[in-house]
Amino acid sequence: MEQPNLDYLKEISDGQPEVIAQFVGIIKEEFPGEFEQYQQLMKEKDWQHAAAMVHKLKHKISILGLKEGRAVAVTHEDALKGGDYQHSEAFAAVLNKIEVFLKDK
Template sequence: MEQPNLSYIHSMSGGNKDFEQKLIGIIKQEFPLEKQEYIDNITAKNYKLAANNVHKLKHKISILGLEKSYEVAVNYEDNLIDHKTDGQDDFETILQIMTDFLKTL
């Protein structure tokens, strides 16, 4: 499984460390809330709402340089829209990898 990185954030910032820290801070603040909302919706089998949560989380997956994981999320979002949970385990593994990575920042 690929690992998160800050390459995209560094490329966006143009070397501006304050910008990088601000963006990382926003991600660290929003990600746990969005992850929990997803967990609540998937547990309640609210697949449409869970698909919306995955849609939001996809952007953070992309920002953290997880290109293959982004594709997993796209497919999982489509499955949820069709009330199917194919890809759930892979997506939740990605969320855990992101959680662990953000704790190191």
């Protein structure tokens, strides 16, 4: 199973540590609140707003090199728009990986 990484950030920043650190800092600042908001929307069964939050999180998933995770996000977002939440566990697993990864950064 794939793990979050900084490969994409290294590529787009030409390996500049300060640029990578800036991106990681922004993600570390924004991700916990977005993850929490997503979880709350799912508890409330607010599928449309949850889909919008998945869309927002999808970009961070891509930045952290999770190609399979992004595919899960796309599927989950589309399903939520139709009121289908069957992919929520797979998506939560992706978010949990990111949460663990960011704690080490």
